[in-house]
Amino acid sequence: MDDLRQKYIGAIADAADEPALEELRLQAVGKKGEVSLMMRELGKMTPDERQEMGPKLNALKDEINSALAAKKAALADAALNERLRAEWLDVTLPGRPRRQGTIHPVSQVTDEITAIFADMGFSVAEGPQIESDWFNFDALNIPPEHPARQEHDTFFMSRAEGDDRPPHVLRTHTSPVQIRAMQETGAPIRVIAPGRVYRCDYDQTHTPMFHQVEGLAIGRDISMANLKWVLEEFCRAFFEVEGVELRFRASHFPFTEPSAEVDIRCSWAGGSLKIGEGDDWLEILGSGMVHPKVLKAGGIDPDQWQGFAFGMGIDRLAMLKYGIPDLRAFFDSDLRWLRHYGFSALDVPTLQGGLSV
Ligand code: PHE
Numbered sequence: 392m393d394d395l396r397q398k399y400i401g402a403i404a405d406a407a408d409e410p411a412l413e414e415l416r417l418q419a420v421g422k423k424g425e426v427s428l429m430m431r432e433l434g435k436m437t438p439d440e441r442q443e444m445g446p447k448l449n450a451l452k453d454e455i456n457s458a459l460a461a462k463k464a465a466l467a468d469a470a471l472n473e474r475l476r477a478e479w480l481d482v483t484l485p486g487r488p489r490r491q492g493t494i495h496p497v498s499q500v501t502d503e504i505t506a507i508f509a510d511m512g513f514s515v516a517e518g519p520q521i522e523s524d525w526f527n528f529d530a531l532n533i534p535p536e537h538p539a540r541q542e543h544d545t546f547f548m549s550r551a552e553g554d555d556r557p558p559h560v561l562r563t564h565t566s567p568v569q570i571r572a573m574q575e576t577g578a579p580i581r582v583i584a585p586g587r588v589y590r591c592d593y594d595q596t597h598t599p600m601f602h603q604v605e606g607l608a609i610g611r612d613i614s615m616a617n618l619k620w621v622l623e624e625f626c627r628a629f630f631e632v633e634g635v636e637l638r639f640r641a642s643h644f645p646f647t648e649p650s651a652e653v654d655i656r657c658s659w660a661g662g663s664l665k666i667g668e669g670d671d672w673l674e675i676l677g678s679g680m681v682h683p684k685v686l687k688a689g690g691i692d693p694d695q696w697q698g699f700a701f702g703m704g705i706d707r708l709a710m711l712k713y714g715i716p717d718l719r720a721f722f723d724s725d726l727r728w729l730r731h732y733g734f735s736a737l738d739v740p741t742l743q744g745g746l747s748v
Pocket residue numbers: 563564565566605644647677678679700701702703
């Protein structure tokens with residue numbers, strides 16, 4: 392038994408890898424291993440011999456098993472260390488421009504829009520997506536019984552049992568940011584407010600969450616003419632087409648007076664959309680002169696100040712500019728779609744660098 396102990400404990404200590412260790416395990420304590428075979432001999436011994444040999448053999452078997460386990464752990468540690476050494480990575484090296492992730496078209500278009508309006512002196516304002524009904528409706532001249540409240544397919548937040556205050560809503564448009572920005576800055580003011588908005592609607596051109604950008608410009612004598620110039624300038628820069636033509640159609644919004652919806656000249660010839668040519672018109676935004684009541688709600692004196700506001704759908708602009716047919720796919724997080732329609736993270740849109748290169 393001492394020979395066996397010496398032989399195996401030594402061999403286990405010297406084992407080079409896990410397969411060698413497993414081989415030793417089989418040789419020593421496997422079913423047909425040397426120690427196991429000796430244990431089988433116990434049956435042929437006298438009771439006295441067995442009394443003496445049994446515990447010794449068991450102790451030997453335990454000793455070999457623990458040596459095996461200890462060596463196995465040591466080998467695993469060594470293997471891990473070797474792997475850590477081999478896979479060592481210099482994280483201070485510059486990254487390789489591999490196009491794995493891409494910038495989502497909504498982010499790209501938001502950046503494009505921001506770059507264009509920043510160039511015209513607009514800064515970016517923000518507001519919460521969970522909004523009080525006062526900011527989303529009342530302050531915008533949409534009182535509780537106004538039919539526009541129904542048209543908005545509003546998502547309401549719930550209140551605690553017994554709390555009778557009107558519920559908060561998921562903002563149905565970015566127009567509440569007009570009020571917040573006016574309250575914060577006062578007049579004069581020139582801001583855009585891009586962000587998420589929510590309406591309970593779902594088909595090829597509607598998703599329950601989508602994106603709008605609001606524009607607001609208040610000054611002493613800002614007029615419809617300024618609105619028209621700003622929007623034409625924007626469309627020319629955004630669609631990167633010189634001959635953009637817009638059509639202003641009289642419309643109605645509670646928060647603007649007068650109000651206009653704006654269409655852009657386009658052609659669907661050959662099944663593909665071309666901006667700036669053809670005989671079709673495509674609605675792209677709502678706009679108008681800010682209603683005096685809205686100025687008041689924003690803390691601005693309507694006898695001193697006036698200006699325009701507009702709101703347009705960012706996702707819709709992205710679909711038009713980049714020929715993306717189905718709005719729902721924007722929010723599926725399908726990597727194949729993102730690789731196809733996404734933008735390189737290194738191409739930050741700027742006016743001087745080209746918006747969409
Ligand atoms: N808030 C309007 C909408 O969601 C758009 C709009 C904004 C119209 C500002 C006029 C002025 O449809």
